[in-house]
Amino acid sequence: MDLIHTFLNLVAPPITLFSLAHFLSPYNRFKSFLSLFHSIFIEDVSFKVVLITGASSGIGEHLAYEYARKGACLALVARREKSLREVAYVAQELGSPDVLVILADVQNPNDCSRIIQETISHFGRLDHLVNNAGIGLISLFEEATDVTNLRTIMDTNFWGSVYTSYYAVPYLRESRGKMVAVASSALPLPRMSVYNASKAAMMIFFETLRVELGSNVHVLIAIPGFVESEMSKCKVQLPDGRMDVDQDLRDVELSIVPVVTASECAKSIVRSACRGDKYLIEPQWFSSFMTWKAFAPDIVEWCYRVFYLSGPDEPAIEAPSKTLLDLSNPTT
Numbered sequence: 630m631d632l633i634h635t636f637l638n639l640v641a642p643p644i645t646l647f648s649l650a651h652f653l654s655p656y657n658r659f660k661s662f663l664s665l666f667h668s669i670f671i672e673d674v675s676f677k678v679v680l681i682t683g684a685s686s687g688i689g690e691h692l693a694y695e696y697a698r699k700g701a702c703l704a705l706v707a708r709r710e711k712s713l714r715e716v717a718y719v720a721q722e723l724g725s726p727d728v729l730v731i732l733a734d735v736q737n738p739n740d741c742s743r744i745i746q747e748t749i750s751h752f753g754r755l756d757h758l759v760n761n762a763g764i765g766l767i768s769l770f771e772e773a774t775d776v777t778n779l780r781t782i783m784d785t786n787f788w789g790s791v792y793t794s795y796y797a798v799p800y801l802r803e804s805r806g807k808m809v810a811v812a813s814s815a816l817p818l819p820r821m822s823v824y825n826a827s828k829a830a831m832m833i834f835f836e837t838l839r840v841e842l843g844s845n846v847h848v849l850i851a852i853p854g855f856v857e858s859e860m861s862k863c864k865v866q867l868p869d870g871r872m873d874v875d876q877d878l879r880d881v882e883l884s885i886v887p888v889v890t891a892s893e894c895a896k897s898i899v900r901s902a903c904r905g906d907k908y909l910i911e912p913q914w915f916s917s918f919m920t921w922k923a924f925a926p927d928i929v930e931w932c933y934r935v936f937y938l939s940g941p942d943e944p945a946i947e948a949p950s951k952t953l954l955d956l957s958n959p960t961t
Contacts, residue, residue: 672807672903675700676726678752680744682735682793683762685712688811688856691895692759693717697725699899704729704748704755706762727752735762735789736781745796755800757902759809760790763827767820767878779823786827791834798846807847809902810835814852814910816918817930819937820882820945839907850908851898854915855888881937881951887912 679696683689685707693705697720705720707713710732717728729751733740748755763786766779773779790810801808812835813828832850839848894911901909910916922929939947 671900672905673699674757674903676702677756678702678704678748678754679757679759680704680706680748680755680797681759681761682706682744682789684716685709686716688853688891688894688898689759689761690716691891692761692898693720693725694723694892695895695899696757697721697723697728699903700724700726701757702727702729702752704731704744704752706731706733706735706744708732708734735793736784738788738792741789741792742796744793745800749800754804755797756804756806757809758794758797758801758806759811759898759902760793760831761809761811762786762789763811765821765824767824767882769820770822782823783827783830786824787830787834790831794838798842801846802842805845807849807902807905808835808838809849809851809898811851811853811898814854814915814919816922817933818882819933820878847905849898849902849906851901852908852910852915852919853889853894854910854912854918855883855886856894856911857888857891878945880954881945881948883954885954885957 674696679701681689681692681696681703684693684703684705686709689707693703693716696703703717703720703725705713705717705728710730713730713732717730720728729748731744731747733744735741735744745755764782766782794808797808800806810831812831813825815825815829815832818825832852835848835850842848889912897909897911910919918929935949937948937950939945945951
């Protein structure tokens with residue numbers, strides 16, 4: 630067995646490089662043709678049923694508005710009733726024929742089952758499931774006062790998507806529907822270790838699910854960069870488990886990187902879902918970071934360490950990322 634591994638260690642890398650050199654060009658041409666085809670024959674979602682989790686704000690809110698403009702019936706899920714009902718009202722004004730409001734917490738598997746059952750009871754079908762619910766954590770791992778509080782991030786971002794998808798799959802199979810996972814680039818950005826892990830888990834889960842479901846249910850994995858949302862404003866879970874807003878941390882983490890509006894991100898996601906894309910990176914230029922991560926991970930890690938971390942025993946606001954932002958905005 631060791632001899633076989635030694636042989637494969639020697640021959641696999643050059644064979645892979647040779648294969649890619651000859652395969653990528655025709656593959657990219659084929660992908661371009663498919664993209665053009667899907668752009669022409671885009672799905673009409675009018676009167677179809679779309680379920681969106683985390684719909685009370687941010688990307689989820691604007692996904693509701695975008696689907697509403699296209700005439701879809703909506704099942705909107707979140708924990709905050711007042712905000713959710715306001716989103717539902719606007720969605721109806723924008724053209725949704727029917728909007729169902731469901732108060733639920735996707736951390737709870739019983740709630741996730743109820744979400745699907747209430748949707749089916751009300752509409753009789755399910756065509757698109759958008760797994761968007763998520764919360765963030767901005768804190769160095771060692772600063773956590775109780776490591777068990779970090780479970781909330783994984784329970785919401787990852788397990789919430791798993792639970793909801795599990796109960797939705799039979800109905801999506803029946804309608805040959807679509808599943809959207811709002812993930813993340815999952816780059817090794819400091820102070821976001823558990824959040825990044827939850828989104829990386831989402832990506833590999835839905836990639837595997839795509840293989841298992843085949844052509845019966847289409848799966849789109851959306852990978853937003855920095856998007857205007859409560860998280861980009863640093864409304865996040867603190868190390869002690871409380872939710873709060875920290876503008877200084879927001880400046881440290883986002884620095885001078887331009888932020889995409891939630892509206893534009895939602896438009897891109899809905900367009901990609903209706904086209905039948907498998908992946909969406911929004912904004913597109915953000916894919917350059919992922920390319921660097923794939924081919925030169927050491928450089929990416931070094932850059933993040935130098936740019937986003939302050940010196941020993943110094944506060945986060947002393948990080949070069951914050952200094953650069955302050956220099957670019959001298960009047961603030």
